[in-house]
Each structure stands twice: as C-alpha cells, then as structure tokens.
Amino acid sequence: MLYINIENMQRYEIGVNMKVAVPIWNGRVSPVFDTAGNFLVIDFDKGREISRETVAVPELQIFQRCRKLRELGIEIIICGAISNPALSAVCAEGIRVIPWRRGDIVGVVASFLTGALPSNRFMMPGCRGRGRRIRRGWIGRMGRGPMRGGRRR
C-alpha cells in the first residue's frame, strides 16, 4: 500500500480506488479554483494511475460547482487559490482539498504520489509555511473518518 506523507505528521493510505481532480489551465494548476473551467480527473487504483481525462466544469455558482464535482466522484482536489466560502462548500461535500498549490500538472501529480506535495516548491507565492492552512484542507472530510479502505498509522 502506498502512503502519502502530509506535512510529516500524518500518513494516509491511498484507498483501493480513488479519484483526484486538479483544475487545469495551460498545462498548470489553475490559479483560482472558483472559476477554473476545466479539471483533470485522474483515476487511481492502489497508487497507480489507470485513467485520466479532462472534464469541463463551466458552473460558476459554488454550490452547482460542488455538486458537479461530487457527481464526478471526486475524492481529492489539488488546487491553487480557493476562496474560503468555496473551501467550506467543497469540504462540506466530503471532498478533501489540498489548496494553494501551483506548478505544471505533470510535476504536481507525480509529487502528490510520492508524498512530496507539502514541499515549498509547489506552494503558491505568499503561502510558504502554511502548516495550519494545509491541515484545515485535509481535515476537510469533516469527521467522516479516514479515507475509504485506509488505515491511519
């Protein structure tokens, strides 16, 4: 089982099957989640990518946007800047969020898999050392427990 290391404090196991979405723009993580037009949706199985596709998300109204993401079965979102209201809404849908990331998609996804995402290299300007902020994004599951099929060490 593959583990993702989050800020050196908690380890989460990637579940049997997991869908990760990253808002994408010009081959990079889209800078603003709230208005991103397209999401790259990657299907993982036991830590290995089985498929990826780009899905258009034209909905701008935050609740409609969250509903669309939920319907797509997204469990984790890696994104750039996200407004507080949007972050609350997405977390309320049970989707985990890794926010304030930037960089080219290939690098970001590869890092996510090796657990290197907390590294400052992928943080947006002005967001270094945001320990507390990241944690809030992770606790986004709102008490629904660890990821499906996961075992917290």
Next chain:
Amino acid sequence: MSEAEKYADIILDSIAEGVFTVDLNWRITSFNSAAERITGIPREEAIGKICAEVFKATICESACALRKTIQTGEPIVNMEVTILRVDGEPVPVSISTAILKDKDGNVIGGVETFRDLSEVKELRKELKEKHSFEDIVSKNSRMLELFNILPDVAESESTVLIEGESGTGKELFAKAIHNLSPRRNGPMITVNCGALPENLLEAELFGYKAGAFTDARKDKPGRFELAAGGTIFLDEIGELSPAMQVKLLRVLQERTFEPLGGTESVKADVRVIAATNQNLDELVKKGRFRQDLFYRINVVRLKLPPLRERKEDIPLLVDHFIEKFNRLKGKGIRTVSPDVMFALMNHNFPGNVRELENIIEHAFVLCQGDTIRINHLPDYLRPKQGAEKMISTARNLEEVEARYIEEVLRRNNYNRSAAARELGIHKTTLWRKVKKLGIKLPSMDGRTRKERLKD
C-alpha cells in the same frame, strides 16, 4: 540603479494603488508596496512568478484584462473584479491596464494597477441596510416614517390596525411589530379571517372541547390560546361576519373567551394586530362593520402605501428578490436589463410587492444567463409588438406623430374626445393635427350620439 529609477520606485511605493508589471511571458517584473499589501504577497515572492498565480483574479483564466489589452492595444479602465488574498478572502478590486513599450515602441509587456474596493463595498452594503428594516425593503419616505415609529408601537402592546392593498407587506409589518415587542419570544399566530366560513372560524379562533359538535373527539385549543404570551395577527378583519365581530369585540374588551362547547372562560393573554385591504371607515358607514369594534382595533393605525406610490423602491426590491431567489435556487443572476427595469417602473402593480416577487420568480425559471431580459417576463408586462415596430420604421418626427395619433384614435374607436384625452391635448388641437398630418378618418367615427347631435 539610476537616480530616476530609484525615484520611480519611491513614487510607486507611496501610492495607495497596487501596481505591477509583466513581461511577454506573463512573469511579474515589478510589484509595488500597495500590491504587496492588498494581495498579501511579499515582493520577493511575486517577482518572476506567473502573474495569475500571484494576482489570482476570477478573470485570470477566462478574461484576463492584461491579455486583452496586449492583444487589442486598448487599455482597460476601472473594471471591477475579485481577487483571492492569501488567506482565502475574496477582495473586490478595480483594475486598469496599459501596454508597456520600450523607447523604440516595441511592446515589452503590460502594467496593471488595482484599487482595493473593500471599503466602498462595505459602504454600499451599509447603504443598502439603511433601506432594510426587519426584512422590509424601502427607501420611500412614508415607509421610513413607519419604520421610525414601529419600535414604539411594538413596545406599547396596544392593538394595531394595518391597512393596505393586498401584497403590500401587512404580514411583514405585523411580524416586525411582534419581533420588536416585549412578546418577541412568544408565538405569533396568523389567522386569515376571510379564508374560513364563519362556523369553522369560530372553532379555529376559540377552540373547542370534546363533544362540542360531531367530529369533536377531543379538546382542541383555539388560535387565541395558541398565541398565549405572544401575538395574534388577524388578517382580512373586514371579512368577519357580524356575529363574529360581536364575539371578537367581547374578547378585546374582557380579555377572555369561551371555547365552543365549554363553559369556562379562558384568559386571552395576547396582543392583537389586525389587517385589512378594505376601507374600514366605509364599511362602518355602510353598517357592515361594527363601530365599537372598529374603535377597539383602531388604537394605532398604520397605512401602507401601495407599490405604485413608491416606485423608487422597485429597483431595491428587484435586487432583494434576485438575492433571495439566487440563494434559494442556487443561481447566479446578477441584474435586470434596462428595458426590464423600464417595464417594471411603468407598471401599475395591482398586486403590489407580491406581484413583483412573482414576476421575478417567473423570470428565474426562464433566465439561464446572469441578466433577466424582457422575454423572461410574463406576457402582460411586455410592450405591444405592433406599436414598437410602427414607431421604429417611421421616417421622420412627423410620421412618428402621425402614426402615434392614428394608433391612439384606433384604440379609442376613433372617438375624438377620448383620443384627445389620452393624448393629453385639446380636441381642437387633435383636429388640427389630423388635418395637417393628413390622417385618414373613417366616415363613421366613434363620436357618441350626443356629440354627433351637437355638430
């Protein structure tokens, strides 16, 4: 760095507007102090980064202002957008852009300035709230006067009579009075006196004991009892039958009532607010409403103006309903088009605010974009097609006048008095214009027999 460059930096760092420049690869090449302050990003972290990842505006992806300016060569001035600060808070800003050229005139990038609008937005919101009172929206002076006296009226516990056409917000006012009164933590019970037949109304208001009539299997408390400790709102009080009026008068006088089939009196610990869309004075004069009851209710009398007498509230109410339905239906409608506002401002609103609310709700069903347009409105609000076309194809002012006079005449069956009245001119003026413009009249015109006999 040369003296001039240092001086330029000092200037840029002293102004309140954020300023940043980008090169042709969209990398930030300069970032002033105000930009640091408004975005929350230190200069060293911004320089060299892609500007969208620093500025994080809602339009970066879809409609970047700098991108448009560099492509078209046209500067953009005072565009309102929202940016995300590093703490996740959306900040409203006003942006302006310009192209950067070197001394040979080659485009080397762009410059964007932005101003924090948070304070302006707060002030605008405060202004809007000045026009809101306990869920009632208005800036009309008569309504504001009513808002002013409501707290005292509420505090006094006296019986209140609210008069106004249907749909003017009588129940909202009753609720406001209840919420401002010492009874605010008690229940507020509404009874529509016109909705129930008399015998049922009596049972509703005063309750009944088991066995009082067939089907009365157990005791049921009446509305007066349910409202104990609170307020009872009697809507359409003019609809009460004479018998009910007597009973109600007694409750107001003695502060007790008897449930049907019961012998014991129950204390009425309620504050009474009544409402009517009829003219109670007239009803009293006609003998349809008891004078003594009228005086008991009419302790404090509030008259609500109809919507057509406070047309300045229409834009406020439109905004209020758009916000309300956006929240309820999860839509993102922002505004109405100017011709919709024109149609609304020129409408009489026999159904008052409730009619306006229904119109907006109707528009919400049809509107898919972010602006409500004329075709989203119910049929009866849309201007007549024929009239529009007629006027827009006229060749000069005289022709417009001729066609319009013709239309008005036709509408009035060629009755010249009626047409003149509608046009707001004297009969002879109309006659002169008809002659001058060469308007053809049918031989059998709409003059009434009396008039025809005259000439």
